[in-house]
Amino acid sequence: MKMTSEQQQSIEEWMDFLKIPSISADSNFKADVRRAAHWVQQALLDSGCTTVDLIDTPGHPIVYGEYLIDPKLPTVLVYGHYDVQPPDPVELWKSPPFEPVIKSTELHPDGAVFARGACDDKGQVFMHIKALQKMIADQSLHTNVKFMVEGEEEVGSDHLEDFVKKNKEKLQCDIILISDTGMISNEQPSITTGLRGLSYMEITVTGPNRDLHSGLYGGAVANPINVLCEIIAQLQNEKHQVNIPGFYDKVQEISSEERALMGRIPFDESGFKNSIGINDTRGEAGYSTEERRSIRPTLDVNGIWGGYTGEGAKTVIPGEAHAKISMRLVPDQDWEEISRLFTQQVEALAPKSVSVKVTTHHGGYPYVTPIDTLGYQAAHAAYSDVFGVAPVPHRGGGSIPIVPMFEKELGVKSILMGFGLDTDAIHSPNEHFGLFNFFKGIATIPKFYHHFARLMGAKNQ
Numbered sequence: 001m002k003m004t005s006e007q008q009q010s011i012e013e014w015m016d017f018l019k020i021p022s023i024s025a026d027s028n029f030k031a032d033v034r035r036a037a038h039w040v041q042q043a044l045l046d047s048g049c050t051t052v053d054l055i056d057t058p059g060h061p062i063v064y065g066e067y068l069i070d071p072k073l074p075t076v077l078v079y080g081h082y083d084v085q086p087p088d089p090v091e092l093w094k095s096p097p098f099e100p101v102i103k104s105t106e107l108h109p110d111g112a113v114f115a116r117g118a119c120d121d122k123g124q125v126f127m128h129i130k131a132l133q134k135m136i137a138d139q140s141l142h143t144n145v146k147f148m149v150e151g152e153e154e155v156g157s158d159h160l161e162d163f164v165k166k167n168k169e170k171l172q173c174d175i176i177l178i179s180d181t182g183m184i185s186n187e188q189p190s191i192t193t194g195l196r197g198l199s200y201m202e203i204t205v206t207g208p209n210r211d212l213h214s215g216l217y218g219g220a221v222a223n224p225i226n227v228l229c230e231i232i233a234q235l236q237n238e239k240h241q242v243n244i245p246g247f248y249d250k251v252q253e254i255s256s257e258e259r260a261l262m263g264r265i266p267f268d269e270s271g272f273k274n275s276i277g278i279n280d281t282r283g284e285a286g287y288s289t290e291e292r293r294s295i296r297p298t299l300d301v302n303g304i305w306g307g308y309t310g311e312g313a314k315t316v317i318p319g320e321a322h323a324k325i326s327m328r329l330v331p332d333q334d335w336e337e338i339s340r341l342f343t344q345q346v347e348a349l350a351p352k353s354v355s356v357k358v359t360t361h362h363g364g365y366p367y368v369t370p371i372d373t374l375g376y377q378a379a380h381a382a383y384s385d386v387f388g389v390a391p392v393p394h395r396g397g398g399s400i401p402i403v404p405m406f407e408k409e410l411g412v413k414s415i416l417m418g419f420g421l422d423t424d425a426i427h428s429p430n431e432h433f434g435l436f437n438f439f440k441g442i443a444t445i446p447k448f449y450h451h452f453a454r455l456m457g458a459k460n461q
């Protein structure tokens with residue numbers, strides 16, 4: 001890949017950012033996390049932002065920057081994070097995690113920068129800073145811009161909600177732009193339009209007041225593990241639908257147009273099976289594998305224990321059995337309501353011969369950006385301009401709790417414009433981010449601003 005001196009300079013700056021070990025989970029790196037916050041502050045000032053503040057929280061600081069042109073123009077709020085995951089296990093890295101190097105791979109023939117945070121999320125945050133710098137320099141920016149870059153995303157964004165609640169006025173905007181996800185491939189860009197929510201539950205089944213001899217008592221007493229298995233088995237029917245009354249009541253059926261667009265995403269079913277070593281897939285009747293893991297809710301046992309699990313045999317009827325169960329939720333399911341319905345159903349299924357306790361651990365709301373919103377349309381036009389291919393909408397199977405939080409507190413949708421690939425090893429050893437992806441990001445972001453300003457202008461006329 002032939003690079004201009006400007007591009008070379010961008011890579012050098014990005015690498016300087018990656019050298020700072022801003023590991024938010026480890027208190028030994030607190031000063032480095034702060035150093036990374038200062039680095040972002042300076043980079044935003046260098047890009048032309050007029051005000052950039054470093055705001056302290058009880059945890060790591062939030063960097064807030066602004067470039068305001070005119071209150072009558074639309075406003076874009078960019079969110080990202082400058083903290084990174086711990087690099088462990090360090091011995092599996094082929095080059096040190098905080099000494100970035102450029103290497104080529106099969107998927108990145110033009111080279112990729114290898115370092116912790118290369119993609120998630122320092123590389124993607126830096127794309128936004130470089131894009132802003134370019135737009136300010138050539139006066140092509142026709143929106144106001146705000147940046148909110150936090151240092152606690154990898155540890156649960158503990159202090160972000162409080163900051164957002166206390167600064168609703170300051171953060172007021174028309175759209176939130178986030179690059180902290182990926183796209184399908186370098187040939188087929190995609191926009192993440194939805195995320196699943198979560199309800200995490202635990203069941204404890206208690207039987208006799210102690211572990212019993214299975215010869216003396218077996219057959220006459222309910223075995224808590226058997227009962228727990230019976231309850232769990234009844235939580236799904238033979239079509240692999242979740243058997244909890246009311247569970248599907250608020251599930252938003254996705255439009256056939258969007259379903260058809262998502263169906264265009266290339267998916268290799270046998271490659272998928274091979275990659276995880278299974279002979280066949282399984283899931284809810286009437287939906288494809290991709291749909292089952294993105295637009296449909298689920299119920300899965302995450303852990304189950306009780307009784308004797310040591311070496312050899314011990315004939316025992318255990319006094320207790322436990323299971324942890326998670327449900328992935330889709331718009332517009334409400335995790336608190338689902339947790340309540342789950343509890344009622346488990347209690348209803350429990351026989352009198354045992355007692356059952358259900359606890360809710362935590363949850364999160366699902367999220368969706370409909371494809372007929374101006375934000376989505378602007379992103380669609382931006383990718384089409386730069387890649388020469390129309391992007392496809394894609395629903396993520398996981399959860400990013402801050403995105404529904406932004407919608408709740410600020411009343412604004414987010415556009416998840418990710419440029420990484422699933423194979424970039426984020427959170428794993430040898431994380432990397434392709435130079436192709438980095439520069440495509442820097443080219444696509446200004447197009448988004450351009451189209452968003454255009455579409456908002458047309459709407460307001």
Ligand SMILES: [Zn+2]
Nearest residue numbers: 120121153180
């Ligand atoms: Zn991230």
